[in-house]
Amino acid sequence: MRSPRQRALRTTLVVALSTAFSFSPSMLRADPQAAPADDPQARAAERKKAGDQAMELLRYEDALAAYGEAYAITKNPALLYNMGRALEALNRFPEALDKLMAFDAAAPLDLKARVPRLPTLIAELRQRVATLDIVTNVEGARIVVRNVVVGKSPLAAPLKLVAGPAEIEVDAEGYFGAKKTVTLEGGAAETVRFELFSRATTGVLTVRASAPSAEVLVDGKPIGVAPVELNVPKGTHKITVRHPDFRVYETSAVVPAGGYKAVTAALEAKSVVTRWWFWTGLGAVAAAGAAVTVAAFTERAPHAGTIAPGQLTTEASGGGGATLFQF
Incomplete structure (x- = not known):
């Protein structure tokens, strides 16, 4: 139709x-x-x-x-x-x-x-066309946009593309490929940069965590929220994974040149005695218990009162006094 x-x-x-x-x-x-x-x-x-x-x-x-x-x-x-x-x-x-x-x-x-x-x-x-320039540190790298090879770096001129989401891939012999997804705005120009890493001197490290929103540090530098993937120099690297509800996870990993290394952090829950709300609650209960103890075991002198011995009377509806209570 x-x-x-x-x-x-x-x-x-x-x-x-x-x-x-x-x-x-x-x-x-x-x-x-x-x-x-x-x-x-x-x-x-x-x-x-x-x-x-x-x-x-x-x-x-x-x-x-x-x-x-x-x-x-x-x-x-x-x-x-x-x-x-x-x-x-x-x-x-x-x-x-x-x-x-x-x-x-x-x-x-x-x-x-x-x-x-x-x-x-x-x-x-x-308004339906976006201008895209792609820059990389390796000359002669193949550039693919939306699964179509558009040329090699450096491009002779920026690309004219239909506006909207676009996946960009850049790869070259002897280097790890890179990929990014961007949203191209109609009537606008955008530059996307890629840094390719040599397979001879670097490897790829992937870090995952058993809990969402865990922060990942590699060699003491914040990288992002797990899962993360990054190129690192070949060799040993210290990995730290932090989450406010779990114990800090630390380990070391050897990343080979031209290869891949994956680490999954199995985070352990903190002990109940280390949680601030447990101790706050316990303190409140202890304070309440102390107050009850003081009230129960502190002897006080009887109240002297201000009414003289005898009868307590009040006005009745008929105008005369009526006895309410007699000591």
């Missing part, structure tokens, strides 16, 4: 392709498919018509290929617009932006006047 966006895009394209961006009469024939193979203009007209038909059927890949063939023959700037809209429908926004900007630069004013929304289209695409 076609989405509302696809239907709207199809309507826009059909109108544009059938009116604004037609070839000159000399390039169109009654039966383009019957044109001689050695007639490039007829071939271009046939390919353009095939592209229009593919767009109407939402076969955007086929349309893009047909328009590309026609443009290779004629260099007609109208085909740049058509290719840009096909690329947009395929969610290939960076390429679509390039085609529309090329059309904007190459098309004559009367042709651009037929696309009054061109500046808006370009502005909208810019």
Whole structure:
């Protein structure tokens, strides 16, 4: 089922392709498919018509290929617009932006006047495209973005990518590979840096903990919250894992050059007598017990009182005195 966006895009394209961006009469024939193979203009007209038909059927890949063939023959700037809209429908926004900007630069004013929304289209695409530069300390490292090899370091120019999450991998022979996940913001530029470590002099240390939110230190330096993975020089390293509810865990690990070493910290709960709340509670109970003891065993003199021996009377409702209590 076609989405509302696809239907709207199809309507826009059909109108544009059938009116604004037609070839000159000399390039169109009654039966383009019957044109001689050695007639490039007829071939271009046939390919353009095939592209229009593919767009109407939402076969955007086929349309893009047909328009590309026609443009290779004629260099007609109208085909740049058509290719840009096909690329947009395929969610290939960076390429679509390039085609529309090329059309904007190459098309004559009367042709651009037929696309009054061109500046808006370009502005909208810019918000869907992010610029990414990737820098590493090793020349010739392979760079992979979203599972596609985009080149080797240093890149000739920053990458134009669809905005959104992106996983970046960098690797080189003789070095440990590195990977990062970033969120690319549309209309913005970002630089991501990688430091690759030699397999000849370093290894990979992984530290996990049996409790969440445990802090990891390696050779006395805070690294982060477990689990952590880092490159360290080959040799012996001191590992410390701390958590407020558990005993401090300490151990040593030998990390081989070019290899891996994993350490799992089995954290032990602290003794109950070392917890502050136990002693606070015990102190409160002890204090209460002492107060009871003092109250129970301290003798006090009887209260002398202020009422003289005799009778205690009060006013009754009838006006006379009534005896309440007699000593």
